[in-house]
Amino acid sequence: MRNAVWVLLIAVACTGDLEKKVDKLNSDVGDLKTENDKLAKRIADLDKKLTQTRDVDRKVDDLLRQQQRTMDDVGRAAIAAQRARAEPDRTKVYAIPVGDAPQDGPSDAKVTMIEAYEYACPYCEKTRPVLTELRRKYGNDLRIVYQSFVVHPTIATAPAYAACAANKQRKFARMHELLWDKGFKDRQFDQSGCWTASDGCPIVVGFARQAGLDTRRFRDDMRRCELEVGDQLRTLQGFGVGATPSFFINGRYMSGAMPIETFSALIDEELTKANDRIASGTPRGQYYQKWVMEAGLTKL
Numbered sequence: 001m002r003n004a005v006w007v008l009l010i011a012v013a014c015t016g017d018l019e020k021k022v023d024k025l026n027s028d029v030g031d032l033k034t035e036n037d038k039l040a041k042r043i044a045d046l047d048k049k050l051t052q053t054r055d056v057d058r059k060v061d062d063l064l065r066q067q068q069r070t071m072d073d074v075g076r077a078a079i080a081a082q083r084a085r086a087e088p089d090r091t092k093v094y095a096i097p098v099g100d101a102p103q104d105g106p107s108d109a110k111v112t113m114i115e116a117y118e119y120a121c122p123y124c125e126k127t128r129p130v131l132t133e134l135r136r137k138y139g140n141d142l143r144i145v146y147q148s149f150v151v152h153p154t155i156a157t158a159p160a161y162a163a164c165a166a167n168k169q170r171k172f173a174r175m176h177e178l179l180w181d182k183g184f185k186d187r188q189f190d191q192s193g194c195w196t197a198s199d200g201c202p203i204v205v206g207f208a209r210q211a212g213l214d215t216r217r218f219r220d221d222m223r224r225c226e227l228e229v230g231d232q233l234r235t236l237q238g239f240g241v242g243a244t245p246s247f248f249i250n251g252r253y254m255s256g257a258m259p260i261e262t263f264s265a266l267i268d269e270e271l272t273k274a275n276d277r278i279a280s281g282t283p284r285g286q287y288y289q290k291w292v293m294e295a296g297l298t299k300l
Contacts, residue, residue: 086240086300087240087242087253088239088240088241088248088253088300089253090252090253090254091252092251092252092253092296092297093250093251093252093291093292093295093296093297094239094248094251094252094253094292094296094297094300095251095292095293095294095295095296095297095298096114096235096236096239096248096251096292096296097235097293098112098114098145098288099147099231099232100167100228101114101145101146101147101167101232102145102146102163102164102167102172102173102176103143103144103145103146104131104135104143104144104146104173105135105140105142105143105144106140106143107143107285108284108285108287109140109141109142109143109288110141110142110270110271110274110275110278110284110287111138111141111142111143111249111250111267111270111271111274112142112143112145112249112250112288112292113131113134113142113143113144113145113247113248113249113263113267114144114145114147114247114248115127115131115144115145115146115147115245115246115247116147116148116149116236116241116244116245116246116247117146117147117148117149117244117245118148118149118150118151118152118156118159118160118244119156119159119160119163119179119180119183119184120151120152120155120156120159120184120189121151121152121156121244121245123244123245123256123257124244124245124257125180125184125185126257127245127257127258128180130257130258130259130260130263131144133260134260134263134264134267137260137264138267138271141271142267146163146172146176147232147235147236148160148163148164148229148232148233149232149233149236149241149244149246150229150233151243151244153192154191154192155189155190155191155192156189157192157229158189158190158191158192158194158195158201158203158204158222159179159183159189159190159204160225160229161195161201161204161222161223161225161226161229162175162179162201162204162207162208162218162222163175163176163179164221164222164225164228164229165208165213165218165219165221165222165224165225166208166211166213166218168217168221169213169214169217169218169221171208171211171212171213174211174212175204175207175208175211175213178207178210178211179204179207182207183203183204183207188203189203190202190203190204195219195222195223195226196223199219200215200218200219200222201222204222205218205219238299238300239253239299239300240253240300243255245257247263249263249266249267249270250270250273250274250288250291250292251292251296252266252270254266273291274287274291277291
């Protein structure tokens with residue numbers, strides 16, 4: 001009897017432990033279900049964000065493609081515009097008049113280089129040492145004629161008139177130097193219209209004073225130069241010039257800030273022709289008139 005009681009007590013105790021274990025297991029299962037639900041929610045959130053990211057990526061890709069199409073259209077339009085603009089034929093000779101434009105070199109030089117330039121053009125400034133070296137290299141066989149071609153009228157018109165006015169007092173070279181070295185390099189520009197004021201344009205008048213010019217006459221000549229500079233611009237435009245610097249070497253067109261070798265190749269070619277023609281009887285002093293002005297094209 002006593003043994004049966006102990007067996008019963010042990011059985012009851014085991015049943016209690018088993019129930020506790022079952023309850024613990026149920027609790028653990030519940031916790032796992034909760035964690036699983038949380039994990040499933042996180043996966044769903046991440047999937048939603050991933051979908052949104054893909055949407056954003058698609059939109060970015062669409063924008064990039066649209067931007068590229070726009071850039072391509074702009075590029076094609078620019079190329080078409082460039083092709084549409086008539087440019088001088090580099091194989092032909094154009095009768096570009098020298099007129100009263102300032103020049104460096106003798107009037108009877110065998111080769112005449114006309115430069116269309118302005119004092120706000122960085123590539124014109126870049127070409128200056130090349131032109132200086134060319135004059136040194138070819139001496140009296142080369143003259144350089146400077147003709148204004150104003151592309152930026154707000155800041156480049158006053159310097160153009162100043163150079164023209166200084167040339168009337170035979171001080172172009174000094175004014176040319178000041179306009180580049182103190183005007184362009186220091187970004188000192190008189191504003192358009194200043195030449196109509198009673199005191200003139202303060203910056204270039206100051207340069208005129210440094211160059212030893214008669215400043216009263218200089219101010220008056222700046223106003224008179226409006227017509228002269230305008231005529232140069234219209235003449236050059238009539239031959240297809242649209243940018244600076246542009247050059248005509250014995251009437252043959254070249255553009256841009258080229259290295260000295262490029263200039264020399266064309267100058268040498270023209271010099272050879274000039275030597276042959278002069279040896280055949282063309283007076284040196286009449287060479288440009290006969291072989292450029294009379295033989296060249298008078299318009300584009």
